[in-house]
Amino acid sequence: MTHGARIDGKAKAAELATRISSATGALKEQHGLQPGLAVVIVGEDPASQVYVRNKKRTAESCGFHSVQHSLPADTSEADVLAMVEALNRDPAIHGILVQLPLPDHIDEQRVTQAILPEKDVDGFHYINIGKLAAGDTADAFVPCTPAGCMLMIEDQVGKDLSGKRAVVVGRSNIVGKPMASLLLAANATVTIAHSRTEDLPGLCREADILVAAVGRPEMIRGDWVKPGAVVIDVGINRVEVTEGGESRSRLTGDVDFDGALARASAVTPVPGGVGPMTIIMLMSNTLRAAKLSAGIGD
Ligand SMILES: NC(=O)c1ccc[n+]([C@@H]2O[C@H](COP(=O)([O-])OP(=O)(O)OC[C@H]3O[C@@H](n4cnc5c(N)ncnc54)[C@H](OP(=O)(O)O)[C@@H]3O)[C@@H](O)[C@H]2O)c1
CATH class of the missing domain: 3.40.50.10860 (Leucine Dehydrogenase, chain A, domain 1)
Structure with missing residues (x-):
């Protein structure tokens, strides 16, 4: 069985932080x-x-x-x-x-x-939600978590997702819906799944790009993953584990990471995947807001 790649969100976020710092220095100067x-x-x-x-x-x-x-x-x-x-x-x-x-x-x-x-760097204002829903992704402030996911997807699949099937599990306003809008704007064929969806495993198996934003530890099993898919795990769940007779808590995602890695081409880990990207996208949005306030383009 081939193994996919672990997408390093921490390294990608660090790279973006360096770029944002130098752009900030230039803006000041x-x-x-x-x-x-x-x-x-x-x-x-x-x-x-x-x-x-x-x-x-x-x-x-x-x-x-x-x-x-x-x-x-x-x-x-x-x-x-x-x-x-x-x-x-x-x-x-x-x-x-x-x-x-x-x-x-x-x-x-x-x-x-x-x-x-224009100061809504979280992208939760109806004006920004509306722009994103209308496909005006260049003008909207996009919510940070899906924006970060999208950059990681682009790294794996490219900017144009024509012909790709994307499944987003979760329909929250903060993650699921804006994620679907971004994928649609990039020409993917998008399905949004939620708690009322039937045959979720079967649906997930059709996805070239699978985004999990549910909040249920390791709900997405390895055999739900289409061979070669890109899997983005947004979930952050704290679970109790017993190791060496001692109980402690650890973070886990919505995806069975090892199971998914055995079939996917690439998977984000938790922690170290989507989380660091979310924070850096907030910085990216703030830098952009500052530039726009002074009439300086991107
Ligand atoms: N990494 C980050 O930076 C970051 C940022 C934000 C959130 N998160 C994490 O991402 C996860 C999702 O966050 P959220 O704010 O989007 O959560 P949310 O508002 O609770 O939404 C969860 C979604 O999952 C769906 N769902 C629940 N159980 C399901 C099931 N058994 N099968 C299919 N769908 C199911 C729900 O469906 P219904 O709509 O039908 O109820 C809902 O749409 C959480 O673990 C959160 O901590 C991480």
């Missing part, structure tokens, strides 16, 4: 402009704290002006909206990200839609 990213976090969710810390660290390493606003869990929706409004007006801030999930008493859509579309 030639235009006196420093990209600014503001991250707002409400409450103490431990996973969110880790994500926000990573985003801040990466922004700083890219040479960005990086601001973090940590608000207590009982902050009112009005106060979060006031914070967003202030950041919308701040000329030193080009990208605004409100870390989700927000506490239950805050309407996530109201907050997300309050961010100016």
Whole structure:
């Protein structure tokens, strides 16, 4: 049985970080402009704290002006909206990200839609969703996770996916739907699967490009993978394992990695695949937002 390649998202993200850092240096030197990213976090969710810390660290390493606003869990929706409004007006801030999930008493859509579309580096504003759905991928701010997945797919298959069948498992607004829009814009023939889909294994076996964004550990089995397919595993699941009599937790994806690798041409690992690419695409979007704010093209 042949073995496919492990797609190294960490290495690819590091390569992109170098490019973004040097573009940031040039922007400062030639235009006196420093990209600014503001991250707002409400409450103490431990996973969110880790994500926000990573985003801040990466922004700083890219040479960005990086601001973090940590608000207590009982902050009112009005106060979060006031914070967003202030950041919308701040000329030193080009990208605004409100870390989700927000506490239950805050309407996530109201907050997300309050961010100016031109500072919406997460790509969650309806204007950006609409542009992407209309196929205007060059103009939209594309959500970071599918944007990162797409770069890894391009590396494996090329930019034009004409004649390729793509299956996206998961239909969330953050991953599944924008992923499908990007694949469609690249000319793939796209199917979106979800919890009501019948014969998911059979559907997956037809996919030249298989993207799993479900949130169920190793649900996609190796024998669901078409020989030679490219498999992108978006899932991040924490599972308890026992090793040497001791129980500890580890991260795993939505795909049985070893099983998939035995049939696929390439598979992303978890961790070290989609995760690092997601963060670097946030930096890429912020750099672009800064340039657009000053009328500098890509
Ligand atoms: N690597 C990264 O940077 C990154 C970024 C974002 C998310 N993630 C991870 O990606 C995973 C998905 O995230 P998400 O935000 O898209 O999750 P989500 O909003 O919970 O969506 C999950 C999707 O999976 C579908 N699904 C659930 N069970 C299924 C089943 N048995 N068969 C087929 N489809 C099923 C759901 O279908 P229904 O719509 O029918 O319920 C839903 O569309 C999570 O593990 C998350 O942690 C990773």
